[in-house]
């Protein structure tokens with residue numbers, strides 16, 4: 001099968017551009033974007049896994065990054081986090097270029113929660129949290145995630161999937177990121193556990209101006225809290241637009257998932 005190019009696969013809900021400008025477009029504000037990805041080509045050992053990806057997330061906004069298995073969602077996040085050097089194109093986070101320099105990118109305020117959550121299973125909840133900051137940061141994290149309080153002495157490996165995901169988010173927030181990249185938030189979680197975590201992300205975006213890119217397989221749940229969405233297919237943007245419009249048109253999303 002011929003690999004589709006961005007030009008022949010890309011459609012958009014309301015505009016003819018692949019660039020999603022969630023709040024800035026809706027409100028007419030001109031806030032500096034938190035994350036801008038332009039014409040990104042990235043992959044492994046020189047072979048592109050994503051081609052011509054464009055997206056933009058403003059402070060306080062959530063972008064749902066959707067698409068079938070192997071579409072290139074994780075690859076996009078890795079490039080945004082500075083873990084993968086682009087083959088071409090640009091990634092700009094908080095006004096500065098990101099190019100394979102993960103520590104500098106993290107210090108600048110971009111944090112990635114990987115799909116395995118990156119926790120230390122033999123350490124307790126407190127020990128996991130203390131790796132990310134001091135007492136003050138820990139207290140603030142527990143204010144946001146009070147469900148962790150009774151679990152502080154428990155080994156992380158003994159937590160439920162939902163508790164582990166809360167811990168992963170709480171620990172990451174202790175580093176005070178301004179851009180949060182979350183890969184497969186719902187991996188291994190029950191629908192109820194997902195429903196419990198999603199409103200917290202919306203609150204975080206609204207209350208702290210955090211920009212979030214959320215890779216999710218649960219389309220409806222992701223769109224329920226997102227401002228905008230991008231659907232990848234075979235490494236290219238197949239569909240992009242405001243989440244509200246995409247919520248109304250599930251058929252368009254289904255077509256994008258099948259690359260039509």
Ligand SMILES: Nc1ncnc2c1ncn2[C@@H]1O[C@H](COP(=O)(O)OP(=O)(O)OP(=O)(O)O)[C@@H](O)[C@H]1O
Pocket residue numbers: 044049067068069070071072073074075076
């Ligand atoms: N380390 C790697 N080396 C070589 N190819 C890779 C590597 N990681 C991913 N790929 C390939 O890159 C493509 C995109 O993978 P990616 O993990 O970004 O997709 P995804 O949308 O996150 O998929 P999933 O939903 O299954 O996690 C796939 O074809 C995959 O096989």
